[in-house]
Amino acid sequence: MPSASQIDQVAERVERLLVRYEELQRTNTLLAEQVEVLTHERDSLKSRLSAARARVDALLERLPDIKSAA
Template sequence: MPSLTDLLERVERLLLRHDELKRTNTLLQEQVQALSQERDSLRSRLGAARSRIDALLERLPVETTEPGKNS
């Protein structure tokens, strides 16, 4: 049977590990938030770029082919 001192040491180690894990979790949550903001910004930029490309494509002349002529 473990002694009271052994149990106390084990509890202290568990508390230290718990604190480490809490700090790690906080850092990971901050990273997730930063990456989510970056993703949202990139999506927005992609949407704007697509809109500009669509507008440019609409300005291109439509090519028509006459019957009997190969382009």
């Protein structure tokens, strides 16, 4: 049968584990929020890049053909 000090040690360890678990939950929530923000930023940058590529392609189409200029 476990002694009172062993039970106290187990209870203390359980308390520390619960505190650590709560810390990890908060950290996980913050990281999930950061992932969401960065995903939105990435999608926005990809959209802007696509628009810029379309504008460059349109400008290239308007340039005279090098063969016909020579």
